[in-house]
Amino acid sequence: MADLEYREVPEKYQQPDSEFTGRIVRNSKEFVTYNATSHVRIWYNNQSEGYALHSHDAFEVCICVQNTYECHANNTVHVLKEGDILIIPPNMLHEYVNDSYGIRFIYLIEMNGFYKSQDYKTIEPMLFNTLLINNETCPDIYDDVYKLFMDMNSVYFTNTNFWETTIYIKMYQVFAEIAKHSENEVKKETLNSSQSISRINALLKYIDINYAEEISTEYAAEFTGFSKYHFLRLFKIQTGYTFHDYLTLKRITIAEDLLMTDMPITDIAFQSGFNTLPSFCRAFKKYTTYSPSDYKKLRIKTHENSDGENI
DSSP: OOOOOOOOOOGGGSSSSTTTTOOEEEEEEEEEETTTTTEEEEEEEESSSSEEEOSSSEEEEEEEEESOOEEEEEEEEEEETTTOOOEOOOOOEEEEESSSOOOOEEEEEEOOGGGGGGHHHHHGGSSSSSSSSSSTTTTHHHHHHHHHHHHHHHHHEEEEEETTHHHHHHHHHHHHHHHHHHHHHHHOOOOOOOHHHHHHHHHHHHHHHHHSSSHHOOOOOOHHHHHHHHHHHHHHHSSSSSSSHHHHHHHHHHHHTTTTOOHHHHHHHTOOOTTHHHHHHHHHHHHHSOOOOOOOOHHGGGOOOOOOOEE
């Protein structure tokens, strides 16, 4: 039987700004009510019910502290166990499914300026989808990442001086740990790790600018100076994706932004690098579970409806 009893949030985890009244979702878009004039909100979440389908411009992080918590994002289902850290990229539609008591921390941190940096481009492949960090998936960085988020709690809920700056510093450290994990994976597989990392990173920067152009596997291998077989192996190790999947996901992330505009879907398909509308629709649905038109309806309606719902 579902345990839907209400439990008070412990005093030490009460929101530091007393005017906060809850989370606001309009259709499927969450309009994040950050703490005061900051760009950060952290919740101690012990509600028994889940949280409906939504997205937002901020990075979301969920850390399961007690019991389990189920998250659906794109075509992936995560059943988070105690200690699991789940990072959800901005603008990704996701929902939490739950019917029993548990404890977890939810972090929403706006990082818009970071997306334009070259540092972000080197870890972007790890953030095309959700990133699960625990002792099984990332044993080399898990303890340090978990501590960084707990340190964020300490400054946020005690409202110490320069708390927002401290949280941003620690979030950048989290991204640095993710980059270190990616490098560690490469080092396990190749002796010339620094050379391969720099060459693949150069290719990622090239793709970031030229994603709409025809970029064959042969051209990408030549760009890096590796044989085709060696390139494919190194690219998969460093990014976690085949070259074809990476290029497709990069184009889909571009299309997701364009689908928030009034641009026709056919134009979006070609502008984001797909040769035909059917190939765009198939790829988009494969990786997001939504057709481009359904995704557009879910996201763009939020700008037409001014009635918010507190949940």
